[in-house]
Amino acid sequence: xxxxxxNSPSLSVQEGRISILNCDYTNSMFDYFLWYKxxxxxxxxxxxxxxxxxxKNEDGRFTVFLNKSAKHLSLHIVPSQPGDSAxxxxxxxxxxxxxxxxxxxxxxxxxxxxx
Amino acid sequence: DTGVSQDPxxxxxxxxxxxxFRCDPISExxxxxxxxxxxxxxxxxxxxxQNEAQLEKSRLLSDRFSAERPxxxxxxxxxxxxxxxxxxxxxxxxxxELLNTxxxxxxxxxxxxx
Numbered sequence: 001x002x003x004x005x006x007n008s009p010s011l012s013v014q015e016g017r018i019s020i021l022n023c024d025y026t027n028s029m030f031d032y033f034l035w036y037k038x039x040x041x042x043x044x045x046x047x048x049x050x051x052x053x054x055x056k057n058e059d060g061r062f063t064v065f066l067n068k069s070a071k072h073l074s075l076h077i078v079p080s081q082p083g084d085s086a087x088x089x090x091x092x093x094x095x096x097x098x099x100x101x102x103x104x105x106x107x108x109x110x111x112x113x114x115x
Numbered sequence: 116d117t118g119v120s121q122d123p124x125x126x127x128x129x130x131x132x133x134x135x136f137r138c139d140p141i142s143e144x145x146x147x148x149x150x151x152x153x154x155x156x157x158x159x160x161x162x163x164x165q166n167e168a169q170l171e172k173s174r175l176l177s178d179r180f181s182a183e184r185p186x187x188x189x190x191x192x193x194x195x196x197x198x199x200x201x202x203x204x205x206x207x208x209x210x211x212e213l214l215n216t217x218x219x220x221x222x223x224x225x226x227x228x229x
Contacts, residue, residue: 034217043119043208043222043223044206044220046218049215102171103150105159
């Protein structure tokens with residue numbers, strides 16, 4: 001049972017524009033969400049995270065938004081750069097008050113940023 | 116510290132053989148995780164350790180799979196009597212025992228069972 005869903009397998013964006021990657025989850029007990037980026041033949045690299053007590057977290061060009069009532073989060077990349085081309089995974093963890101444990105991953109979205 | 120290290124990077128084995136993978140976590144991290152990733156899927160949780168204690172195991176971890184972390188540092192994942200369905204990328208990650216922290220992943224071991 002997929003508790004974290006990324007319904008868009010791919011996204012293509014022009015350089016300089018905004019990339020928006022979406023993620024939905026089903027388990028209301030999740031309280032910590034992470035985005036990872038993965039290049040071919042490498043392990044996932046942590047990008048940005050958000051706790052359920054927040055609705056937005058920003059780090060440079062990357063912003064993650066969390067809508068708890070809709071069980072939805074999104075990653076915004078502005079401006080997009082060709083080096084951002086990779087597979088992006090959404091992950092969820094935790095039950096309130098617990099330390100990081102297993103992560104539940106979506107299937108990923110392949111982002112392609114073209115010049 | 117060079118991050119999470121996995122060995123080997125690639126392994127080709129014949130069906131029915133046993134294989135063992137090693138993971139060296141970031142030195143100060145007391146939590147260590149194993150995941151498996153197949154084509155078109157996200158990483159799937161297998162098991163994790165806090166120090167030497169195995170805290171959780173997924174249903175994916177059949178009797179043919181065993182993981183150890185004997186001294187709370189490096190970990191091994193053994194697959195006995197490999198099957199073609201075991202072909203996947205095996206990822207190791209480590210983290211601190213904290214709220215709202217991230218797990219750092221190694222580059223993975225690509226297993227091909229022929």
